Amino acid sequence: MQYTIKALITEYQKVHAIKIDAVLGASGNLTQQIMQGAPYDIFISADTSFPQKLSERGFTIEVPKIYAQGELVLWTTRYDINLSQNLQLLLSNNIKSIAIANPSTAPYGSAAQFILKKYNLYEKVASKLVTGESITQTSQFIATGAADIGFTAKSIVLSDAMKRKGKWIELNMHDYPPIRQAAVLLKYSQKNNYNEAKAFYDFLFSAKVKEIYKMFGYTPAPSKKEE
Amino acid sequence: MIDLSPIWLTLKLSFFTTIILFILSIPLASWLSRRKNIFKTIIEVIVTMPVVLPPTVIGFYMLVAFSPGNAFGAWLEHVFNLRLVFSFGGLLVASVIYSLPFMVHPIQSGLSSLSPGLKEASYSLGKTKWQTLTKVLLPNIKSSLLTAVVLTFAHTVGEFGVVLMIGGNIPGKTRTASITLYDEVEVFNYHSANVYALILIALSFVILFTLYFINRKMQVRYL
Numbered sequence: 001m002q003y004t005i006k007a008l009i010t011e012y013q014k015v016h017a018i019k020i021d022a023v024l025g026a027s028g029n030l031t032q033q034i035m036q037g038a039p040y041d042i043f044i045s046a047d048t049s050f051p052q053k054l055s056e057r058g059f060t061i062e063v064p065k066i067y068a069q070g071e072l073v074l075w076t077t078r079y080d081i082n083l084s085q086n087l088q089l090l091l092s093n094n095i096k097s098i099a100i101a102n103p104s105t106a107p108y109g110s111a112a113q114f115i116l117k118k119y120n121l122y123e124k125v126a127s128k129l130v131t132g133e134s135i136t137q138t139s140q141f142i143a144t145g146a147a148d149i150g151f152t153a154k155s156i157v158l159s160d161a162m163k164r165k166g167k168w169i170e171l172n173m174h175d176y177p178p179i180r181q182a183a184v185l186l187k188y189s190q191k192n193n194y195n196e197a198k199a200f201y202d203f204l205f206s207a208k209v210k211e212i213y214k215m216f217g218y219t220p221a222p223s224k225k226e227e
Numbered sequence: 228m229i230d231l232s233p234i235w236l237t238l239k240l241s242f243f244t245t246i247i248l249f250i251l252s253i254p255l256a257s258w259l260s261r262r263k264n265i266f267k268t269i270i271e272v273i274v275t276m277p278v279v280l281p282p283t284v285i286g287f288y289m290l291v292a293f294s295p296g297n298a299f300g301a302w303l304e305h306v307f308n309l310r311l312v313f314s315f316g317g318l319l320v321a322s323v324i325y326s327l328p329f330m331v332h333p334i335q336s337g338l339s340s341l342s343p344g345l346k347e348a349s350y351s352l353g354k355t356k357w358q359t360l361t362k363v364l365l366p367n368i369k370s371s372l373l374t375a376v377v378l379t380f381a382h383t384v385g386e387f388g389v390v391l392m393i394g395g396n397i398p399g400k401t402r403t404a405s406i407t408l409y410d411e412v413e414v415f416n417y418h419s420a421n422v423y424a425l426i427l428i429a430l431s432f433v434i435l436f437t438l439y440f441i442n443r444k445m446q447v448r449y450l
Contacts, residue, residue, distance in 0.1 A: 145296015
């Protein structure tokens, strides 16, 4: 989301003259901070469970709303690795480390784990798995070549910073549980900026931004209210 | 009961880091404590830098340097079949760099504060530099040596930023206690996080208490 949010803010600022600060971090990390009183107006997560936790504990104004669905890709920056839809390639000896995000805290990590288990590869590659504490760090491991290959978000491999690095393939969306990404408006926004925060929050779900989500490798959330 | 293997891993990392640093730092500290020139001063600054630099800087540069996708990392893999990213070996190298000043400084200070007469007397009695160092000088700075060892050990126990950058969170190899604690907090396992935290606090307390206790006993004896 880190690249997408910049685009969203730029688009929004074309019409509204307002300063918006995007604080980037792992969803789990940010959730903890919000629960300890961190001064954020809106929380945009990579999953649904973290905003859900905040909502259950009374930190939000409404229940979480899904803004987009993420897509999992397999990415490598090593020249000697040939990608194919057949994940059996992960068993080969010249792949010594496979990066995934922490499955307990990052939905892309648990999706990667799910798909590995589905194809009976998880136990066989477990000793090669290297866990990034966030999808960002996982991508950094892959991008720097520290990890031979890894699972990351489509939005990362499409970003300006990463798009010329290495090669990637999209994984079949039916092979893993949907990565539904949700956002919430936090109670903290009522202190100073409620109206402005609400306006930007609504913007995240507007028809205008669906193209931006698509451009960055997400599937926009359906327009229907129920989800 | 919670999984104690991260604690053992932390202790193992701290133990080996301390031993390696002890062996490396004695000659280095000894050299730095003798007459100064500009070159020595530069080395002194380099040795001190890990104290000042954020651990993530060290971690970041190590990640880039040791990555098998880059020249040096690829060479290591090619020649030694060694990967220093995502391995205990890599953490050890990182810890040695990160805790270097904690071992060197107390020893260097200790040696500098000894009266030069001690060294000169030893030389004039025909002892070599090495014999002087090991049989005369070091025994006289036991308190500094103890401080150095204990600080290095304790500092490595607390290491987080570097491990986070280059560890990869592998259970049994790079998932240290500080990382585990952080992970437990992130998944709302506050009870586990608390247990790890208390164990780390207790460990640090015992280590530091031992240091001060032994130090006091030594001072009493030499009066």
